[in-house]
Amino acid sequence: MSELVLPAWVLDAVLLFTVLEFVALGLRYQLTRRGLNWVELSLGLAPGFLLMLAFRVSEPNSLHGPSLACLAFAGLVHMADFYRRFSRRPVDAGAK
Numbered sequence: 001m002s003e004l005v006l007p008a009w010v011l012d013a014v015l016l017f018t019v020l021e022f023v024a025l026g027l028r029y030q031l032t033r034r035g036l037n038w039v040e041l042s043l044g045l046a047p048g049f050l051l052m053l054a055f056r057v058s059e060p061n062s063l064h065g066p067s068l069a070c071l072a073f074a075g076l077v078h079m080a081d082f083y084r085r086f087s088r089r090p091v092d093a094g095a096k
Helices: 008-032 038-057 065-087
Strands: none
Touching: 008 038, 038 065
């Protein structure tokens, strides 16, 4: 079975695209008030960004401090996002 090996710059390009996406969508909201605000964007994009960053800084066959920190912070931000989304929605009791 052959392995797919990509150069590191491919992941760097994806990380850069994610940052540009964050800025573009945030500015779009700021100018038009359509879409997600900066907090919603941050909580939505940060977990994936941090997981990609953890993968980028990890060494083969091991996870060192920066990788573990990125993974842990990604989990915390993801949890905060879910808490924020579901704590402000009223529970549908199935009426009607």
